[in-house]
Amino acid sequence: MGDSTDGSSMAAQSAPLDDQTEPRVRTGFFRRVIGALSPSDVGEAAPDDSARTNGQAPAHVPLDMMSLRRMRVEDVAIPKSEIISVPDTIGKEELVEVFRDTGLSRLPVYSGTLDTPVGMLHLKDFALRHGFNGKAAEAFEIHKMLRPLLYVPPSMPIGVLLQKMQTERRHMALVIDEYGGVDGLVTIEDLIEQIIGEIEDEHDTDEAEHWVKEKEGQYLAQAKSPLDEFEAEIGMSLTEADEVDEEEIDTLGGLVFMLLGRVPVRGEVIKHPAGAEFTVVDADPRRIKRLRVRLPQAAA
Structure with a gap:
């Protein structure tokens, strides 16, 4: 009788980790995220976090979630x-x-x-x-x-x-x-x-592609697109204008920033001296993400 009880205890303690965590996985992404963030909602850490992890982040909570506990809207x-x-x-x-x-x-x-x-x-x-x-x-x-x-x-x-x-x-x-x-x-x-991390949707350009030709004379491009490669694609120079110092910029986003002198807001249209137009499709307060480029004939 004693052996049977001990065996059951040992079996329970040695159950595979996957079996123990399976119910948590099935609760869904949002519930796991909220569960990881919930201690911060009351302004304190979970009482046994330090005891379980010796002061380190719990294994099942990504480091980004730990930093989110301190972030505000x-x-x-x-x-x-x-x-x-x-x-x-x-x-x-x-x-x-x-x-x-x-x-x-x-x-x-x-x-x-x-x-x-x-x-x-x-x-x-x-x-x-x-x-x-x-x-x-x-x-x-x-x-x-x-x-x-x-x-x-x-x-x-x-x-x-x-x-x-x-x-x-x-x-x-x-x-x-x-x-x-x-x-x-x-x-x-x-x-x-x-x-x-950033979520790409079906309207975003493929990470492997720096730009997509939407129609004749119009491109949807990532701001990090190499400027020299894009110039080769469109067959015109965007760095010959007096306002542009080609030695200081390497990307389309850098070109737009130099033309404007600041980070543009989403939806803003920036005109290039050569006649092209850049429309900011996506940006945040720190950087430009995507641009719609209209070449002179399309802009006209």
Whole structure:
């Protein structure tokens, strides 16, 4: 009898690690992320973390998650100047153009100014009512398609916001300052990218490809594209202008930064002296990520 009991205990203690952790894996990505961040939500570490790990990060929590415990919404939010939004008075054709040009699927909608947001418009809701070309018999009323927005303070911990977004099934939140005005915008993708790195979608250029030719005279390019290779592709020089010092730049992003003298905001259009146009498709406060390049004939 004693031998049987001891054998059972030993079997339980020596169970494979995979078997012990399997239920945790099945709970899903968001639950694992939130579980890793939850100790910071109450402002303290898990009581047995140090005892289990001798002061090191737990094996099942990536190092990026550990740093996220100290991050706040203001650390990852898109600044107000870079928010792409639309007024509630926008017409159907104009709205189609915004969706097409930005490649975004969700847009904040405001009344008067962005400091008076009225909701969020999802491309799917618009397409179901009016078709993807905006052509349908039903009268266009933007207010009927609006979804609620989430409003959060800049000091909210990222772990708390991630959990709130999952619970309320919201993918976008506006950051509100102490006076009630809009200070920035954050998406659930922004939060997840802090954990697993940048998420490329089907509209992003392949990492192995520096640019994609969208049509004659127009390219979607990564900002890190080598400038000399891109010049060879388009058959024109972008470094012969007086405003450009070719010895100081190696990439398309560097060229745009030199022309403008600062990091541009998303959606900004920068004109090259030779007639080309650069539209910033994606950027954050520190760097340019993707550009749409229109050659002189296409820009004209």
